[in-house]
Amino acid sequence: MEGDVHFEEGTPLYLQVSRHLQRLIASGSYPVGTLLPPEADLATELQVSRHTVRQAIAVLRRRGLLQARKGVGTRVAAVEDDWRTRFTANTRGDLFDFASATELHIEKRDMIEARGRLAAEMGVRPGRKLYYMAGPRFMSGDSIPFCFNEVYLDPRLKPVVAEIDVLRVALFTLVENHTGDRVEEIQQEVRALHMPELAASYLGRAPGDLCARMTRRFNGSGSRLLEYAVQYHPGDTFSYQTTLSST
Amino acid sequence: MEGDVHFEEGTPLYLQVSRHLQRLIASGSYPVGTLLPPEADLATELQVSRHTVRQAIAVLRRRGLLQARKGVGTRVAAVEDDWRTRFTANTRGDLFDFASATELHIEKRDMIEARGRLAAEMGVRPGRKLYYMAGPRFMSGDSIPFCFNEVYLDPRLKPVVAEIDVLRVALFTLVENHTGDRVEEIQQEVRALHMPELAASYLGRAPGDLCARMTRRFNGSGSRLLEYAVQYHPGDTFSYQTTLSST
DNA sequence: CGAAATTTGTCCGTATGTATG
DNA sequence: ACATACATACGGACAAATTTC
Numbered sequence: 001m002e003g004d005v006h007f008e009e010g011t012p013l014y015l016q017v018s019r020h021l022q023r024l025i026a027s028g029s030y031p032v033g034t035l036l037p038p039e040a041d042l043a044t045e046l047q048v049s050r051h052t053v054r055q056a057i058a059v060l061r062r063r064g065l066l067q068a069r070k071g072v073g074t075r076v077a078a079v080e081d082d083w084r085t086r087f088t089a090n091t092r093g094d095l096f097d098f099a100s101a102t103e104l105h106i107e108k109r110d111m112i113e114a115r116g117r118l119a120a121e122m123g124v125r126p127g128r129k130l131y132y133m134a135g136p137r138f139m140s141g142d143s144i145p146f147c148f149n150e151v152y153l154d155p156r157l158k159p160v161v162a163e164i165d166v167l168r169v170a171l172f173t174l175v176e177n178h179t180g181d182r183v184e185e186i187q188q189e190v191r192a193l194h195m196p197e198l199a200a201s202y203l204g205r206a207p208g209d210l211c212a213r214m215t216r217r218f219n220g221s222g223s224r225l226l227e228y229a230v231q232y233h234p235g236d237t238f239s240y241q242t243t244l245s246s247t
Numbered sequence: 248m249e250g251d252v253h254f255e256e257g258t259p260l261y262l263q264v265s266r267h268l269q270r271l272i273a274s275g276s277y278p279v280g281t282l283l284p285p286e287a288d289l290a291t292e293l294q295v296s297r298h299t300v301r302q303a304i305a306v307l308r309r310r311g312l313l314q315a316r317k318g319v320g321t322r323v324a325a326v327e328d329d330w331r332t333r334f335t336a337n338t339r340g341d342l343f344d345f346a347s348a349t350e351l352h353i354e355k356r357d358m359i360e361a362r363g364r365l366a367a368e369m370g371v372r373p374g375r376k377l378y379y380m381a382g383p384r385f386m387s388g389d390s391i392p393f394c395f396n397e398v399y400l401d402p403r404l405k406p407v408v409a410e411i412d413v414l415r416v417a418l419f420t421l422v423e424n425h426t427g428d429r430v431e432e433i434q435q436e437v438r439a440l441h442m443p444e445l446a447a448s449y450l451g452r453a454p455g456d457l458c459a460r461m462t463r464r465f466n467g468s469g470s471r472l473l474e475y476a477v478q479y480h481p482g483d484t485f486s487y488q489t490t491l492s493s494t
Numbered sequence: 495c496g497a498a499a500t501t502t503g504t505c506c507g508t509a510t511g512t513a514t515g
Numbered sequence: 516a517c518a519t520a521c522a523t524a525c526g527g528a529c530a531a532a533t534t535t536c
Binding site: 048052 | 505506513514
Binding site: 210212240 | 311324325429431436437438439440441457458459482485486487488489
């Protein structure tokens, strides 16, 4: 095709291969619907082991870009735009899109200590100090909030967000820019529960109403907690949708 | 510890190891916050290769149960509270795994016509005939169901499932084997709502109780509907988790 | 501070199983 | 029956990060 891959020194080989394949897919060298060359061929062509090719393919399969079938081959299932937007390959609503299509009005700020169940859910040591912000989130231009949002951050990030009243971007991009640490993993949880009082008051609902809670844990390198966010949605206006990849 | 793992014949070794570890975590043999034995030790202890152990650990990492750090070890990050309380399927394989760890008791069968909201949610033409089955789902060996399950199939598949009373595999694999069509895509939705009467009666809850409903649409080639499944979980024993990874 | 030990991460080679065409 | 191609599993080797001494 176009020679070997290995240039970048620091990054793992299988990631370089994965990006290489992704570029070829994006450029149309491997159109959607067609089969990739067999793993063995890719391995010899790129001068890497088949194991490394499989690792690279696994990355793209988890993003839903490729689908493999035993005895057939690995099919290109979709093109993907930008390696920066890939968090959302699994989710229906892109986190970035979501953030930029909405507005978070920060109306509460506090310095708190994580305790008990909160500390357990966040996976931090009890007593850890955190900067807390909360407020309603609106669809841009809307006057009625569609969810109530709580955010927990490392206290050192307080100056970054202290002056912000309305957020129109994903908060973790600010965190990334300021700390230099990159969000490597986002763990999400959806759960049904009764609407807490605070959320109810912002959403114009009664405490105890049907509620869907979405929590997100943003991990940096080494699973360090960078941000923890909680959204409370009225149960009748929320649904979480995903498309599962094969394998 | 308690001997080897391998018994089950059909299932891959790394999945057996993964379940083994999961049981040990759930049982408290590896408490939350502690480190797992080194991969090499697990490998010799379980009489498998380190590669297989790593595959097994990777499964649990994707579910957020384990977190690994280079130079340190693999830490137990969470218990699946009971593990009936956490329902997680990020891939088709997870779904397969889940199905084989549970039993669906089919106690209702009917031929129905999709109408109104149901037809809309399923994305089929109103009036389309469908074969309906429903019943409680148990963790293998458990006597209390953890969810109530409804399934809608193409009527032509009736003979395939008509004689089945207890399902221990993913239904869509049966569908695949019989139709020759392959499930290319699974669309999931999670929603909070009040427990319907039928589900409540099977789950020993009151109608109107907090409930989480998971629906799955199994698409064949060309987005043709192969199966539509609905699960009703008590709200207090359900949570849906995903990890969005950057690598 | 530095060296050594530990542990996960990456990479390679090889062999065999299994579904597909 | 046969070849193809992915899936699983084993083995070994070295790199990189962390902790320990």
